[in-house]
């Protein structure tokens with residue numbers, strides 16, 4: 643699932659706005675981009691029902707992002723009442739972290755995958771019975787907004803793309819995004835965060851760096867030349883994208899977190915159950931034969947820990963980015 647992450651080219655403004663000459667070049671890349679988005683959406687849609695059972699590392703990283711914000715005393719200074727956005731909310735762990743930070747602020751749940759949003763609304767309805775209640779069997783249409791029925795704690799669920807946020811400029815007080823941005827192009831995504839944040843607004847981001855799942859790539863490299871993970875961008879790339887977007891870096895951090903399972907099959911199953919399976923270009927087409935699977939398992943065994951478990955590394959990048967109150971000239 644390696645992806646080419648291009649910076650805006652000549653004729654393309656930051657945030658993806660096309661210049662007058664861009665239409666000529668926009669055909670095949672735009673199509674490839676749409677098809678990549680569709681694969682990501684389908685994979686996460688399929689995983690929505692199993693996500694919570696397998697998402698141990700994702701929950702841990704969400705908690706780390708909350709602790710990182712608390713440790714640095716980070717708060718939005720956007721005007722009171724500006725909503726908090728969970729961008730790439732999945733099944734909605736982050737919405738609860740937001741509710742704890744600012745119980746009275748309105749919240750927006752946004753995700754590319756309608757079934758993930760549906761789970762987020764169900765979770766929200768269960769935890770806040772007066773708020774959102776999903777219509778039975780209803781999933782929001784792509785691009786559509788489902789305002790929650792009225793109540794003490796309403797939630798707005800939006801099906802949309804982090805690279806093209808369906809939100810007005812300067813309308814959001816805080817963007818929270820845990821483990822969604824690695825699926826996106828950094829410059830376009832952070833430009834969109836900068837656009838929707840009100841002055842003084844804060845973006846709290848957890849994303850993944852290049853050592854993520856390195857054990858898996860190393861083991862597969864002995865078997866084939868196919869891609870088995872996306873390309874994860876280094877922290878420097880995210881910091882450069884933030885600067886390009888006009889966001890000030892208030893704090894950044896990185897840490898390694900490990901998913902563990904008794905065996906390789908268990909590690910791979912967990913990755914599948916959270917939906918992180920999209921690989922565009924260079925995906926392996928044939929299933930692994932028995933001999934190749936044995937070689938893969940043997941290669942991965944060298945990582946077995948003294949506690950008997952097999953680890954998979956998540957190279958976590960944490961960022962706190964502020965939209966300045968006085969934009970740079």
Ligand SMILES: C[S@@+](CC[C@H](N)C(=O)[O-])C[C@H]1O[C@@H](n2cnc3c(N)ncnc32)[C@H](O)[C@@H]1O
Nearest residue numbers: 686730731732753754755758803804820822825
């Ligand atoms: C690994 S899950 C993380 C979900 C949640 N934030 C959490 O911490 O559990 C990644 C989520 O990002 C969403 N996603 C991926 N690309 C996206 C995009 N371009 N726009 C919006 N959501 C996206 C997926 O649909 C999925 O729900």
